[in-house]
Amino acid sequence: MSRALPVLTVLAGIVAIWYAAAVWMNATWVFDQAERAGTTVTWGEVIPQTMTQDRPLLPPPHQVGAELWKGLFGQAITSKRSLVYHAYVTFKGTMMGFGLGIISGVLLAMAIVRFRVMDMSVMPWAIISQTVPIVALAPMIITLSSQLGLEGRDLSKAIIAAYLSFFPVLVSMVKGLRSPDQMQLDLLRTYGAGEMATFLKLRLPASMPYFFASLKVAVAASLVGTIVGELPTGAIEGLGARMLIGSQFGEPLIMWAALFAAAILAGLLILVVGFVERAARKRMGVPS
């Protein structure tokens, strides 16, 4: 309870600011309407009207909540209007990208730690890759993969997601695989351990805390990548497509509901990763 209180206080503050901003931003429309009708409105009349518009500039929390509820539970989850359906599409892309990112991040880290030439040649490019804005790259990746004859958007979305998520895994794993000190390495040398044994018995387990720390960042990055991959023209499924449709058709409620669905998805993913991390830590004997 003592932990919930500060969080709830901040939440209440955010909601209050949000409502105030909604009144302030949506009032313009109410005043415009009144002016056109040649009437005047008092603030007492304005405030209720800022709360119920169909296309508010900034939807107040309860409208977003209602739209979110409708999107999640208002229809069959197989419906194209269901946020559960779109979230599932995004989730699938995120997981594929996450998996691809982990695999490429770990493999690259292994190569970089093992081969000095890889360290000198690949590492700078990995860093440079992250300075290119993903929004610029995403359409190129999609065009390229369809050019190569890849059906559907799943793979190109996964590549975009992996592009963002491999990096934190790579950096952490390089650090983790290099974390054993000289004494620990000498110890294995006195056993005549080969490179394989050194990797499996020492470097890999030593890197696990670094690995799990990077997963939380990577899964969030992967979700962002997937959503960005759903933005460019053509996508009709996924939370990213939903956001784009909302903004293009002037349906802010749809956009905001999709935004919150994405936030909830991100929260759930991080929760699950945290859970896996705790289980792994427990197995590895870390005092809780």
Add this chain to the structure above:
Amino acid sequence: MKDGVSQPVIEAKGVNLVFQTADGPVQALKDVNLTVNRGDFVSFIGPSGCGKTTFLRAIAALEHPTGGTLTVNGMSPDEARRKRAYGYVFQAAGLYPWRTIAGNIRLPLEIMGFSKAEQDERTERVLDLVELKGFGKKFPWQLSGGMQQRASIARALAFDADILLMDEPFGALDEIVRDRLNEEVLKLWARTGKTIGFVTHSIPEAVYLSTKIVVMSPRPGRITDVIDSPLPKDRPLDIRDSREFIEIAHRVREGLRAGHHED
């Protein structure tokens, strides 16, 4: 192995070791001659930079002499390592935090390819030997520093090496724990008959433990005195108040001082 017959285990003849550093070559060992016989307890004592740890590491093939000959069981240190001739105990216990105590002791056994059954059997045996029976399932952080170091000794004993090399194993422990562990090491040595090489910079520790004390001095690292201890094999802690003990300690101190004067 007949009693009373000296069998050389470690033989150093004119060993030189030069490190190439950024500031130019550093002579870590100069013309080191030493014979260690089977069952000896040899201490290497001297100020830092005297090469005592370097010499121990050279025996374990962690460093390689740049001159002279060094043999372990009549072989090169590298060959001896492949024949599992020695267990090495470092200054810090260096237990893997993600493995239990038993898991840590199994580490060398896994690498050396012992069967699962034999791993278990050996782990039990060495845990008993260092008086950690019942602690196998604990993780390192659940044990005190002294117990961790005992576990690391057990780990070095697990694969039955004839030679135990210990590099200031108790340097980081307080004096009370250290006294206890010194007693236990002596008991262990008596029970197993291993040859032990022990690096320390504590004079009482060296005199209390050793059958042979090698006094070294720095710049360049070299041996200034080798003392064969006349103390009996059975040594209660209060032997340290005996006249003989004090005489040996005095000789060690003189040796250390002489090394310093030559600077």
